[in-house]
Amino acid sequence: AQSVTQLDSQVPVFEEAPVELRCNYSSSVSVYLFWYVQYPNQGLQLLLKYLSGSTLVKGINGFEAEFNKSQTSFHLRKPSVHISDTAEYFCAVSLLLQGGKLIFGQGTELSVKP
């Protein structure tokens, strides 16, 4: 069975500082990996995804993530955060054969302070 662990439930950071949100997954087969963002009172929006190819994936709003197969990680990074990045971030995995079924982590609440 697949599972996703987001190691930090809350990450407070000051504006313009770098940030890393950590995600580890468990699976016996190859997976697809995703990061979604949820702004207050909204649905989830895809930030970026890894399906194959380059292990460094760039997404929207200046975010990027690196797939590390040996460490089964898919950490999300941004070199300089803005107040508007305050949101909840979800890491997710999917198997092709599951027809798009996503398994989500518990989420990390990113709080950017001035």
Added chain:
Amino acid sequence: DAGVIQSPRHEVTEMGQEVTLRCKPISGHDYLFWYRQTMMRGLELLIYFNNNVPIDDSGMPEDRFSAKMPNASFSTLKIQPSEPRDSAVYFCASSHVLGSSYNEQFFGPGTRLTVL
């Protein structure tokens, strides 16, 4: 495209009442997913459909929950009877199989359900 549409956006009901949540997926999408989000359990997949057929309903918590997809543009999630522990935000999402876009799910804004 208007995106995934959910209604109502907010629902307040009393314990024991029937609740029906509605979802209109993005046109052309062949997968539809229902999720529940709570503080305690996070995001849980309840059920998903492919071409209007339920594929996996293992996440449906109990027989009080049922979901249907009578056609490609409409799905319902029904709770009968509702209980206070069903209070949550319910999300609908849709996706389609097309090249590298496979598995990208587009989420609706959610329905916030409060059962008193």
